[in-house]
Amino acid sequence: MGKFSVFRTPETIIYGQHAFNEAAKETFLRGKNALIISDHIMESLGYVGQIRNNLNKTGVESVAYLGVKTEPTDVYVEEALNLLKHENCDVVISLGGGSCIDTAKAVAVVAANGGYIGDYMGGKTWANHKAVPHIAIPTTAGTGSEATDAAIITNTENNVKMMIKQPAFMPDVAIVDPLLTISSPKSVTAATGVDALSHAIEAYISRRAHPMTDKLALSAMELIVGNLRAAYEDGKNLVAREAMSLGAMQAGMAFSNASVCLVHGMSRPIGALFHVPHGFSNAMLLPAVLAFSKSNCIDRLADLGRYFVREAETLSNEEAAEIAVTSVKKLCLDLSIPNLKGWGIERQQFENAINKMAEDALASGSPQNNPRIPSKDEIKELYRTCYNYNFALDNVNNK
Known part of the structure; x- marks a missing residue:
């Protein structure tokens, strides 16, 4: 059956x-x-x-x-x-x-x-x-x-x-x-927009994804990738705002039924212990976690890469998946997403909390939905990577 x-x-x-x-x-x-x-x-x-x-x-x-x-x-x-x-x-x-x-x-x-x-x-x-x-x-x-x-x-x-x-x-x-x-300031538009994108991506790569959630996640990714920068640069752009509202709702329906993955599992402890708003903490983690997960979801990340760069239609899935990771990184840079250090979190306090954060992340159950299921030690290393993460890129010019 x-x-x-x-x-x-x-x-x-x-x-x-x-x-x-x-x-x-x-x-x-x-x-x-x-x-x-x-x-x-x-x-x-x-x-x-x-x-x-x-x-x-x-x-x-x-x-x-x-x-x-x-x-x-x-x-x-x-x-x-x-x-x-x-x-x-x-x-x-x-x-x-x-x-x-x-x-x-x-x-x-x-x-x-x-x-x-x-x-x-x-x-x-x-x-x-x-x-x-x-x-x-x-x-x-x-x-x-x-x-x-x-x-x-x-x-x-x-x-x-x-x-x-x-x-x-x-x-x-x-x-x-x-x-x-329309009243959302640029920083909120950026953080909530990347939050919505992370919902769509994680719903699509989740081990619990299914055809109904896939359709919504794909639509949400296309809407958000195509309109987030425009909404950020001009908050009164109603075409972009309407697309973002629809995309965020579709992403919500998708992840509610397919579940989120490692980004969210790691994000919640950061918010609880260091009071980083959820959208920002997701954005701070997303590029590094996608790079970690890529080998186990190349075909699905390739679909995301082709929304960022239409020319990627002619590339292999491996190449398109790499474009997805670098494009998300570039998006965060363009939206002025800070890393954890830039947010003002003191290094030693962060280091002291890493073990608890890794335990809490695993206890949430979300990392187990990830295409590549991490160990506690891998989560700890990802936290360390994200603390001083450099969003700046060489050789990435796609917008």
Whole structure:
């Protein structure tokens, strides 16, 4: 009997310019008292006020939790959950980047199933009850969290990023409006864009990839490779912004169903211990990890190389795969991605943490999906390579 695959997505996806205007109607269909999980940046830009006004017009009451200041933690989850209970909210709206969306996922699940969010890590506790309805509205083109059944929440007691994946964490509705991403500064556009690219690449090379995820991953890679530089150089380029929003969502659907690999496994401990935002830590690792993995996924990396350089259609898979690695490296250079040293991490502190980071990376399970499965010692050496990694290249002129 053949191997079967599973594919999960939100029940409703609305995307394109002005999709944000549909949020109130979708909320009204699912509840009458909304908890909006967002941050003060979204409030200052007027998006929180706009959605609250739209909700009010449809007869939906709302209250906002704006405490998300960093990547999501169990503290944010508890604070927002307490507000939801106090205000008797029956629907959750997340508005912001992946931190707001992941916080909302956790709140929606725990509100319906009880316990501490960490209980759900590794399936120790299973969410048997349907989560509180959740409408996810991303304002960056990066995490794809609006279309995944996973959340990454930091345990503030032991500084471990908890990777939690269960069907109940999938939002009911994803509303993807590229107009909301125009406010993203260049550094955020760069980091979230490379994050989305890493999702697409890892979904494609994952040992758990299947035909449904392959199609989405390939489409996402093509969209992101073709538009990330344009979105970075001109944040008001709506053609590029729309392509990036669609690509990021497709990459999210792909990796949610195929799983991520070594980049993400190594990235989470860096974020937990040194507070490097997820998009940046993925970007810092991606070129070196692809070089490490290349020998075991040459044919698949060749497809990526041909998106970067169309002339690679006539080259061998080995040559096209090498172009993929060097092109990702060049992309990170052009987007001003720093290495770990450049981020400001002190060398001895980093060295002291390497053993724990390698253990935590392996414990996450993601490295085991990698085409080339690393040992603990190989992960430690990759961390050392990435600390002072040089993105500068000779003889690479493709853009």
